[in-house]
Amino acid sequence: MKKLVVIFISVFIVSHLAAEDGSRLWLRFQETKKEATDSKLFRSNRKSPTITIALDELNRYWKGPAVDLIADKKAGTIKDGYKISYKGGKISISAARDIGLLYGVYHLLRLQQTGKDATALNVEERPSYERRILNHWDNLDGSIERGYAGRSLWQWSQLPDTLSPRYEAYARANASIGINGTVLNNVNANPQILTPEYLLKVKALADLFRPYGLTVYLSVNFAAPKAIGGLPDADPLNKDVQQWWKNKVKEIYALIPDFGGLLVKANSEGQSGPQDYGRTHADGANMLADALKPYQGIVMWRAFVYSPTKEDRAKQACQEFVPLDGQFRDNVIIQIKNGPIDFQPREPFSPLFGALRHTQEMIEFQITQEYLGHSKQLVYLAPLFEETLQSDTYSDGKGATVAKITDGSLRPARVTAIAGVANTGDEVNWCGHPFAQSNWYAFGRLAWNHNLPSEQIADEWIRMTFTPDERFVRPVKDMMMSSRETCVNYMMPYGLHHIFAFNQHYGPEPWGDIPGGRADWMPWYYHNADTTGVGFDRTATGSNAVAQYFPSLNDVYGDISRCPENLLLWFHHVPWEYKLKNGGSLWDNLCYRYDEGVQQVRSYQKVWDRLETWVDAQRFREVQSRLRIQAKDALIWKDACLLYFQTFSGQPIPYDIERPVNELDELKEQIRIKHNSTL
Ligand code: GCW
Numbered sequence: 001m002k003k004l005v006v007i008f009i010s011v012f013i014v015s016h017l018a019a020e021d022g023s024r025l026w027l028r029f030q031e032t033k034k035e036a037t038d039s040k041l042f043r044s045n046r047k048s049p050t051i052t053i054a055l056d057e058l059n060r061y062w063k064g065p066a067v068d069l070i071a072d073k074k075a076g077t078i079k080d081g082y083k084i085s086y087k088g089g090k091i092s093i094s095a096a097r098d099i100g101l102l103y104g105v106y107h108l109l110r111l112q113q114t115g116k117d118a119t120a121l122n123v124e125e126r127p128s129y130e131r132r133i134l135n136h137w138d139n140l141d142g143s144i145e146r147g148y149a150g151r152s153l154w155q156w157s158q159l160p161d162t163l164s165p166r167y168e169a170y171a172r173a174n175a176s177i178g179i180n181g182t183v184l185n186n187v188n189a190n191p192q193i194l195t196p197e198y199l200l201k202v203k204a205l206a207d208l209f210r211p212y213g214l215t216v217y218l219s220v221n222f223a224a225p226k227a228i229g230g231l232p233d234a235d236p237l238n239k240d241v242q243q244w245w246k247n248k249v250k251e252i253y254a255l256i257p258d259f260g261g262l263l264v265k266a267n268s269e270g271q272s273g274p275q276d277y278g279r280t281h282a283d284g285a286n287m288l289a290d291a292l293k294p295y296q297g298i299v300m301w302r303a304f305v306y307s308p309t310k311e312d313r314a315k316q317a318c319q320e321f322v323p324l325d326g327q328f329r330d331n332v333i334i335q336i337k338n339g340p341i342d343f344q345p346r347e348p349f350s351p352l353f354g355a356l357r358h359t360q361e362m363i364e365f366q367i368t369q370e371y372l373g374h375s376k377q378l379v380y381l382a383p384l385f386e387e388t389l390q391s392d393t394y395s396d397g398k399g400a401t402v403a404k405i406t407d408g409s410l411r412p413a414r415v416t417a418i419a420g421v422a423n424t425g426d427e428v429n430w431c432g433h434p435f436a437q438s439n440w441y442a443f444g445r446l447a448w449n450h451n452l453p454s455e456q457i458a459d460e461w462i463r464m465t466f467t468p469d470e471r472f473v474r475p476v477k478d479m480m481m482s483s484r485e486t487c488v489n490y491m492m493p494y495g496l497h498h499i500f501a502f503n504q505h506y507g508p509e510p511w512g513d514i515p516g517g518r519a520d521w522m523p524w525y526y527h528n529a530d531t532t533g534v535g536f537d538r539t540a541t542g543s544n545a546v547a548q549y550f551p552s553l554n555d556v557y558g559d560i561s562r563c564p565e566n567l568l569l570w571f572h573h574v575p576w577e578y579k580l581k582n583g584g585s586l587w588d589n590l591c592y593r594y595d596e597g598v599q600q601v602r603s604y605q606k607v608w609d610r611l612e613t614w615v616d617a618q619r620f621r622e623v624q625s626r627l628r629i630q631a632k633d634a635l636i637w638k639d640a641c642l643l644y645f646q647t648f649s650g651q652p653i654p655y656d657i658e659r660p661v662n663e664l665d666e667l668k669e670q671i672r673i674k675h676n677s678t679l
Contacts, residue, residue, distance in 0.1 A: 136186070142156070146505075236279050245287060284301070302364070365419070420447070
C-alpha cells in the first residue's frame with residue numbers, strides 16, 4: 001500500500017511538472033482568474049500599444065492590489081526609468097515614457113514571481129545605459145555564427161508576410177529585462193541586408209518589436225556601396241560613396257522611423273573597411289555618422305581589430321584607436337569587447353577602456369558561449385560580466401571602473417550603450433541549455449543596472465525559472481555562482497587563454513598547429529610553453545602590453561610577484577617550478593586546478609540529481625544529460641592540457657589527484673577527426 005502511494009505521488013509530481021519545455025523562459029507567470037469587471041483594477045491615463053501590453057500583463061498575471069499606470073512627461077524619471085509607490089491600497093507606476101510603465105509592470109511581476117513583498121513599495125529605477133542591445137550573429141541563410149541553439153529566429157524567406165509568433169515572444173522577453181535594442185544580423189555582414197527586399201523584412205520585425213520598446217539596428221558591410229550599389233569603390237572620402245550611404249539611411253528611416261543605427265566590423269578578420277582605401281576608422285565611422293545624424297541614429301564601430309603582424313594581438317586595438325581619440329563624431333560609439341583578445345573564460349579588461357578620453361565607449365559581452373562550453377556546459381556568466389564592469393582601470397585615479405567609464409558618469413557622453421552577443425536560436429527553449437537562459441537574463445539585468453550583484457540576479461532567475469523554494473534555490477545558486485570559475489579551472493586556469501581546438505572553439509587543442517597558418521590563431525602563440533615555463537610575457541621584457549594599462553595597475557600586472565594569480569600566465573612567462581602564494585609550484589598548482597575543475601563538475605551532477613523532485617521531468621533530464629557531457633569534457637580538458645604541458649615541464653602529476661584516463665595521442669586523434677568532420 002505504502003509503495004502504491006509513493007508511486008502515485010511520483011507519477012503525480014512528474015505529470016504535474018511535465019508540461020515545461022523551457023519555452024516560457026523566466027516568464028512563467030500563472031494566469032489569474034479574474035472577473036470581467038476586474039480589469040477596472042488596472043488603469044492608465046494614456047493609450048498606446050505599449051500601455052495596452054502593460055495592462056494586459058497585469059490583467060492576466062498580477063494577483064496584487066489595483067495598479068495605476070501614470071504616463072507623465074514630468075514624472076521626474078530618467079529616460080526609460082519608472083517609479084513605483086504604494087498608497088491607500090493602490091500601486092502607482094509613473095514614468096515619462098510608456099516603455100517605463102511596461103518595465104514597471106515587469107518589475108511588479110518579478111517581485112510576485114520571486115516571492116517578494118510587492119506592497120509597501122517605494123522604488124525608483126533608472127537604467128545604467130540608455131541603449132541595452134543584443135547583437136545577433138545571424139546570417140541571412142538562417143545559420144548563426146557561434147550559435148548553439150538551432151537556427152536563426154528570423155525566418156527571412158517568410159518575412160515580411162508570415163510573422164512567427166516567436167517574434168513577439170522574443171520582444172516580450174527582452175522587455176521583461178529591459179533590453180531595448182537588437183542588431184538583427186551578423187557583424188560579418190551580408191550586404192544584401194540593405195537591399196529594398198530585405199529592408200521590408202526588417203521593417204516587419206521593427207513594427208512588431210516597437211510596442212515592446214525594442215529598437216532595431218543593423219550590421220553593415222562596409223563594402224556595400226560596391227557590392228550592391230554598383231559603385232567602383234567604398235572609399236569613405238568618395239562623395240558618391242557618402243551620398244550612397246545618405247540615400248540608404250534615408251530609405252531605412254522612411255520605413256523604420258525609430259531605427260537605432262548601424263554596427264560595423266571593419267578591417268577585421270577579412271572584413272572590408274576604410275583602411276582598404278588608406279583611410280582611418282574615424283573616416284569610416286564619421287561618414288556613416290553623418291548619414292545617420294539627421295535621424296538621431298548612431299554608429300557602433302567595433303574595436304575588435306587585429307591583423308597577423310608581429311605585434312601582440314592584445315595590443316592592437318589600443319594601437320589602432322588611441323591615436324584617433326577625439327576624431328569621432330558625437331553619434332559614434334566604439335564597441336569594445338570586454339577583454340583584449342576574444343571573450344576568453346578569463347581575460348583582464350581591455351586597456352582601451354579609459355584610454356579614449358574624448359571618444360564614447362561601450363562594452364560588448366558574449367552571451368553565447370563560444371569559448372565557455374557552447375550550449376552543452378552550465379556556465380553562469382554574470383560573475384564574468386560583473387568582474388569586468390567593476391574592474392578599476394585607474395584611468396582617472398582610483399575608482400574609474402569600466403562601468404563608470406561606459407555609463408557616462410565619469411565623462412559626459414551623448415550616447416551610452418552596452419551590447420551582448422545573443423545566445424538565442426529557434427530551439428524550443430531558445431538557448432539550448434536550460435541554464436543558458438540565465439545568461440540572457442543576466443545580461444539584460446546588468447544592462448539595466450550594472451551594480452546588481454550577480455548573485456542577486458541568479459537568485460531572481462532561479463526563482464522565476466524554476467521555483468522559489470529555498471531548498472532548490474540555495475544549492476542551484478551555489479552551483480551557478482561557482483560555475484564560471486569551475487570552467488576556468490578545467491579549461492584555462494591562471495590566465496591561460498586561447499588554447500581551444502581550432503575554429504570550433506569547444507575542446508582543448510593546446511598542441512594545435514597548422515603549418516603556414518596565421519600565428520595569432522594558433523594556441524602556441526598564446527601559451528608559449530617550453531621547457532622553462534609557460535605563459536605570454538607581456539611585460540617590458542616581452543610584448544609590453546602591460547604598458548597599455550594605467551599606473552598603478554600596469555606596475556601590478558607587470559610584476560610577477562604582485563600580478564593577480566588568476567591572470568599570471570596572461571602577463572608572464574612563468575617557470576614551471578615558480579612558487580605561487582600557497583607555496584606550491586606553478587606546475588603542481590596547474591594540475592590541482594585542472595583536477596579541481598573536474599571535481600567541481602562532478603559535484604554539480606550530485607547537486608542536480610538530488611533536486612529531481614523540484615524540476616519538471618523534461619528540464620531535469622536536459623540539465624542532467626548536459627552535466628554528464630560537461631563532466632566528460634572537463635576530464636578531456638584536464639587530461640589534454642596536463643599531458644601536453646607535461647611534455648614541457650617534465651614533472652609528475654601530483655600523486656594525490658586522479659590520474660589521467662586518456663592518452664595524449666588518442667586525444668589528438670579525436671580532435672583531428674572532429675576537425676575533419678566539421679570541415
Ligand atoms: O570570436 C570571434 C569569433 C568570430 C566572430 C569574431 C567577431 C563574428 O570566432 O566568429 O565573428 O570573434 O567578434 O567579430
